[in-house]
Amino acid sequence: MEWVKAVQRLRARREAGVLVTVLSVRGHAPREAGAKMVVAADNVWATVGGGNLEALAVERSREMIAQGIGSPEVLTAALSDKAPYQHGVQCCGGEVQLLLEPLPVVPSVAIFGVGHVGLELARILARHDIELHLVDSRADQLTTGRLGVLDDAVAQVHVHNVPVLPELVVGELPPGTHVVIMTHDHAEDAALCDAAIRNDQLATIGLIGSSAKWTRFQRKLADDGNPPEAIARITTPIGIPTVTGKEPAVIAVSTAAWLLERFTTERAPQQTTGEAAAASTSTAGAHAASAQSAARLPVPARSAERRPASAQRKATA
Structure with missing residues (x-):
């Protein structure tokens, strides 16, 4: 038809x-x-x-x-x-x-590293109508038997076995893809972070790991010529801060919830200029007195990207 x-x-x-x-x-x-x-x-x-x-x-x-x-x-x-x-x-x-x-255009997610956490995350996300890319440099992590838990997936699952330079896959992902980096190798993670922040068409970039790992990565990414605003595109730790724990399934649930929040934001209809102006005028009228004093104060940026690492996020990829 x-x-x-x-x-x-x-x-x-x-x-x-x-x-x-x-x-x-x-x-x-x-x-x-x-x-x-x-x-x-x-x-x-x-x-x-x-x-x-x-x-x-x-x-x-x-x-x-x-x-x-x-x-x-x-x-x-x-x-x-x-x-x-x-x-x-x-x-x-x-x-x-x-x-x-x-x-609608369905969300796209790429999981780099299909180890214990990556596979648990894939199992959760596979129940949703998305494009799901699974990328690993280890062939034994992408066998038919191991990925059999995804046989009834609602998602369109794309498997990428790339023994060398998995960061090249970053450039092949659809625009608007959410990238989650959780490989077995910190050097591989670093290379993927570098490739991801150089791709301005990605929606979000999440990195699993501890605060010590992130400190080292920030230094390396800066040494490789990446400006601070590019490095700031990486969210680490990933997940919902109130869901803590080191078990792979717990980390996966927290990360999946974090991604689902972003899917919801993407689906929300955008306000037109007129609607935004009307909302702004209404709010200003209701809170004029407090707004006058608040306007003189700097507003701290709300950043979910630099939350203190919880016990769960101290687990290595």
């Missing part, structure tokens, strides 16, 4: 779209219930009947894509010469309901 191929194509290209389905038909209509089409920002596949009906669906679908709307919507159109129309008269005489289902 054309619409199925279109959905697969959008997924592979990491492009957002909307699946439009004829939900119900009353009276005469150009297509029957169940007919589908797929709308992208710059393309349309298949058809739900053409004319004003289809043009309205395409128009609304592209608004949903542009606004980042993630919830399905139902669009009702009357096919009558007496009904309001924007894109030409369509007078079949019936009424059609269309279901518009967003096809």
Whole structure:
């Protein structure tokens, strides 16, 4: 089916779209219930009947894509010469309901190091609709038997066995990927950190390890010519600070929760300039007195990236 191929194509290209389905038909209509089409920002596949009906669906679908709307919507159109129309008269005489289902770009995560912690993290993330990249320089960590726990994964799992220079995989990851570095080798971790901060298309970069490890890495990354703002892109320790422990499963749960928070932020619709201005005006009016005094004080930056290392995060990768 054309619409199925279109959905697969959008997924592979990491492009957002909307699946439009004829939900119900009353009276005469150009297509029957169940007919589908797929709308992208710059393309349309298949058809739900053409004319004003289809043009309205395409128009609304592209608004949903542009606004980042993630919830399905139902669009009702009357096919009558007496009904309001924007894109030409369509007078079949019936009424059609269309279901518009967003096809978002799913999150992408790359785990570098599929050891005890990495595999536990992969098992959790594999239950979510994401692109999951597993990268390791050790072939025995990526065997079919060891990764069999991911056979029922919801995620699209991509396995990268790279015995030499695994940091080259960083440049091949989709834009917006969340990178988690937890290999068995601190030298490999350092090389991956260097490659990651030189890639400005990554969403986040997380590093497992202790505060002593991070101190050494900061020095090395600076010596290699990386500016402070680039080094600051690395979050370490990773995870939720209140979830502590050294067990691989505990570290994995904490890290997965940290990533899920970021997925939620990515999915949240962005405020328009007008909405942001209105919110700002409302807040200013409600808190004018306190804002005057607070404005004279420096506001400390809230940084989850430089939290004190907990006992859990002192475990080495």
